[in-house]
Amino acid sequence: MTSLARIFLGLVLVFLYLPIVVMAAMGFNASPLYALPFDFSTHWYEELAGNGRLIEAGWNSIWLAVLTAVIATALGTLAALALWRRTFRGRAILRILLLPPIAIPWLITGTAMLVFFFWTGIGRGLHAMLIGHVALAIPYVVLVVGTGLQTLRADLEEAAMSLGSTPIHAFFRVTLPLLMPSIVGAALFAFAVSLDQFVISYFLSVPGMTTLPVEIYSAIRKGFTPEINAISTILLVASMIVILGFARFARPGGIGERS
Amino acid sequence: MSGVDVTGVAKSYGATRVLTDITQSFESGTFTSLLGPSGSGKTTLLRIVAGFVAPDEGSVRIAGADVTGVPVYARNIGMVFQSYALFPHMSVAANVGFGLGRRGIRGKAARAQVEEALEMVRLPGFGARHPKQLSGGQQQRVALARAIVIRPDVLLLDEPLSALDRRLRQEMQVELLRIQRESGLTTIFVTHDQEEALTLSDKVAILDRGRIVQMGRPAEVYERPRTKFAAEFLGDANFLTGIVRAGRVEIAGAAIATEDRLPPDGATVTLAVRPEKIAIRPADAAGSGALENSLPATVASVIYTGTALTYMLRSGDLSLKVFAQNSDGSPLAEGSAVVLSWAARHSVSVEG
Amino acid sequence: MPPEVGAAGLPATRRRMPPWLATAALLLPSYAWLTLAVLLPLTAMFVFSFLHATPLGNKPVVWTLEQYRAFHDQPYLLGVAWTSLAIGLWTTGICAVVGFAAALALVRATAGRTRETLLILVLLPFWTNGLVRVFSWTMVIREGGFLDVFVRWFWPSAPSLGFLYTTPAIVLGLVHGYLPYMVLTCYIALLSIDDAVIEAAQSLGARWWTVLFKILVPLAAPGLVTGAILIFVPVIGAFMEPRILGGRVGVTMGTVIEDQFTQAFNWPLGSALAFTMLAVVLAVFATFSGVLRRSAAT
Known part of the structure; x- marks a missing residue:
């Protein structure tokens, strides 16, 4: 058996x-x-090095992912602190409101953004993609950091306060250092979400301002070249590394763990 | 001088009343246990003294100063948590020195005080280690050192021994008592373990459903429980309910004597008698006339635990329990007729 | 820290921000962003779905319910919806069987580091680019692709087994994409089953199939349902997989909606179809919310 x-x-x-x-x-x-x-x-990798469009789209993807990670981690961490460390009315509803970006098919979210951004004059392009990617990443950051906060015992902060720390001092000396693995993990997660995002970028891209997945998609639809294999392989390896990094940081076993 | 004064404190969470009108003094330098079952409000009371919970009504004074509106961090308390709550990302020395740093004591002076505190808890030279590298008992000591090094006005202990195994717990009880005596700190200790409360405390306060039902020296509370709950929660007790008749209480056909003041004839009272205070002998054996009370009974069952015997008995409608030393190695047989006797001063009148 | 200190050298009590204000300050940035990028767009899309035509230039705005009659007016959409549903059900079903079996094998036939490594290996592809993975299948299942080469290695005159641009190809790609979800949710559910329960069943005379269908499957049902929802919902909205793997066959609700926005430029119709799909998604969530809540609680 x-x-x-x-x-x-x-x-x-x-x-x-x-x-x-x-x-x-x-x-x-x-x-x-x-x-x-x-x-x-290595012919196709050499070809790739000379393909300006793909290289540019690649840089766009990386910058977008970095900015998404920074913004979503900052905002999401603050929200997680409120949602997991404070009690207030409406907390349950606010937690549920995190779900739409995760649970609604990206096709619907993406087309909705297209309609709204067009309508309000925000338009399409990398800035629109950034708005979309951050919105997609925030719920994941909140959940990852929230899980970290949950495993971090609240009595550590209480202990600090009993010894004379103000809440703010306790946060910076005790909570933040212990939460760091979760925050780094969340940032890597947000980076991966953005780097691999295709659907939303697809609807919000304009010619000449695309990301790597969008560029790969149009290349696939036009016809195969092994160049696409080369860049795809690079993208796969990159996201695997990022996700293994996430697993390393955010898994229980970091320093914030209970014994 | 008074250590901690709690006056008229009440606390509710929504519709649940957790504490009702608590007024209690904790004298300077004494070790007081708050003893009660879970849900009795003992932890809430401790957290109100600490400042983690704000009372709905009433005030808290620590070392003479009203601290009701003062946040935790400005109260100068020392607290040991159930889980120890050692900072896992700091060394033992940094943990112990944390409170000193908050009080502006740093560098050499702080190091000396940290080492002194570690010596007091018998962990000299452990400063460079990390909490993870310590055993449960050692973590406990570090938590204690961290709380006492700041010379707090009151030391608050929230069931600190409950996570330790039995042997370690007894060892720590001795240590805790020594440290408290050496430091002379006013100490409030929350526990649900009656033995622990009796061993450690100068004073025991018994909490039941948000009220302190009795407070006093351990022997006082044990020997003269004021309520049924206090008698039952601290130790074991037989309750005999009967009607007052001519200065005695009529129970199961016998007139039971007590030294407590009784209400007028015709009133119903409950007497508590500790199982170890009752002597048991076969009905046909010669009587011991020295004890005022005697009651015929039948042995229902015997529980044999080696050093001691527990007899479950029946006398009319009454069920009774008696602890006896296993002195002659041959317990009385089930079903045998016996006579129970005890002194009048061991019939304690208790409130329902 | 400020120099003002209170008794015993401790920081003095100062006026603090009211708690609700601090909470609001922490929450505002995230929720403002989510409102701007998700909630308002969904609302706008809902509004658009009641328009007669995409509001461009000076065309007058005409309100109508006609977009929601699309299934009635354009009967071919019913066929498309059926295809999408069939693809969704096939994908979910295959994932359920294979994913549950894989999770069971992980929980009962491996342990310790091996199990951990295998689990990471199963989950890793999920976090790589879906588009790239779908594309990679085209290389395997196209005529003369890796599959054919492999088979002809043993049997040189074999007919081509390539099935790119068929519905099974779409299902294959989707199963590949979403299988890890099911493995993970079933794994978590199976892991929480006490060994003693299985031993108890065996001691009462249960054979392996009884243990499987009377003990393991019912106890792991929350995991199966969670996995099924997590797969079914995105699959019925898929458009990239049908396009790449289905070619001309691959017309699904996803591709029809995409067309309205990128080719036909009929945003109101696209919006109405998207909202119809969203209604289906919400209905699925509502139906199984009890199961989801229970599995989230454990």
């Missing part, structure tokens, strides 16, 4: 990773027609 279960798990992993591995491998194959035998070449 056990070995059967392990074989099944192995098959699931093959299913999950097979296309990714094939794609990554093809980026190193000299033939543009995916022909075998495999002929190792």
Whole structure:
């Protein structure tokens, strides 16, 4: 039974990773027609280096993700402090209001933003994408930091106050240092959400002001080139690294943990 | 001089009344236990003294000054939490020195005081370690050192021993008592463990549903409980309810004597008798005439625990419990007829 | 810290901000942002769905309910809705079976570090770009793609097995995209089942299938339902997967809505269709909110 279960798990992993591995491998194959035998070449990566459009879209993606991470982490952390450390009327409703960006299909959110930004004159472009990405990332940040606050015992702050700390001093000396792993984790999470976001960026992009996923999408629709494999592989590896970093920081086992 | 005075304090959460009109003095330098079951309001009272909870009514004075409106951090209290609440990101020395820093004591002077406090809790030289590297008992000591190093006006302990295993707990009780005596701090200790309260305290206050039902020296509270609840929560008790007749109480056909003042004839009263105060002997054995009260009974069951025996008995409609030393190694058989006897001063009249 | 100090060298009590003001100050930035970027746009879209035409230039604004009659006026939409529903149900069903089995295998056949590593490996692809993963499948299942090459390695004259640009291709891509959700929710649900419960069932004479269907599946039901919702909701709104993997076959509600905004420029119709879809999503949430709340509580 056990070995059967392990074989099944192995098959699931093959299913999950097979296309990714094939794609990554093809980026190193000299033939543009995916022909075998495999002929190792970095030709497509060299091509990529000369593709100004993709490079620019790549930088756009990175800047957007960095800004999203900074803004969403700052705002979301403040909101998490209120939602998890203070009691007030309407708290339950405010927590529920975090769900729409997560639970509503991005197609609907994205088209709604398109309509509204057009209507109000905000328009489309990187600034509009930033507004959208931050909104998508805030709920995740609030939830990650909130979970961190939940595992952080409130009596540590009380202990600090019993020793003479004002609430603000207690926050900076005790809560913030212990919450740091969660905050860094949340920032990485927000970065990943933005870096991989396609649907919202797609509706809010204008030609010449796109992100990497949008550019990849239009390239796929126009026809394959292994260059796309190369850039896709880079994007995959980048987001895997970011997410493994998140797991490292935000998992229980950071210094904020209970013994 | 008075350590802590609580006057007319009441607290409700929504419709739930947690504390009702608490007025109590905690004398300077004494060790007082707040003893009660969970939900009795003992922790809320401690947190009101600490300043984490604001009372709805009443006032709190610490060392003579009214602190009712003063926030926690300006009260000069020392508190030990149930979970110790040591700062996991700071060394032991930084933990202990935290309160000194808040009082403007830094550098050499602070280091000396920290080391002195660590010596007092028998952890000299532990300053560089981190809380994670310490055992439960050691963390407990650090928490205590952190609370006493600032020379607080009152030391508040919130069930600090409940997380320790039995042996360590007894060891810490001795330590706690020594440290309290050496430091001379006014101490308020919250616990639900009656044995702990009796061992440690100068005074025990018993809380029941938001009220202090009795406060006094441990022996006083144990020997002369004022209410049924106090008698039952602190130790074990038999309750005998009967009608007053000619200075005695008629129960199950016997007239029970007590030294307490009784209401006039015809009133119903309840007497509490501790199970270990009752002597038990077979009905056919020679009587011990020295004890004022005697009651015939039948052994219903015997619980054998090695050093002691617990007899469950019946006398008419009454169920009684008696603790006896296992002195001759042969317990009385179930169903045997016995006579129970006890002194008049051990029949304590209690309120319902 | 300010030099003013109170008794015993402690900071003096100063007038503090009223608590509600501090709370509001903490919450305002996030919720203002969410209002601007999500709540107001959804409202605006709702308003748009009652317009006759996209308000461009000086065209007069005409209010109408006609967009919500689209399913009546354009019967082909019913077929599209059915396709979307079928894709959603197939995807959710396959994910439920495979995901539950994988979670069960993780919980019962692995332990410690191995289990942790395997779980991370299963979840990792989920956090990579969905678009790129969908694209990668085209390389495997297209005619002459990796699948064909692999099969012809053993049987050189095999016919092509490529099925790119079919509905199964869309389902395959979606299952690949959303399977980790189901593994995770089932894993959490199965992990909380006490071993003793299973042993108790076995001691009472239950065989493995009885244990599976009478103990494990019912106890893990909240995980299965949560996973199913988390998959079904985004899948019925999918448009990129049908486009890439379905080609001309891939006409779903998602692609129809997208078309209204990017090609046909009929925003009111797109808005009405999006809100109809949102109503379906909300209905799904409302139906299962009890189960979701219970699983969130544990």
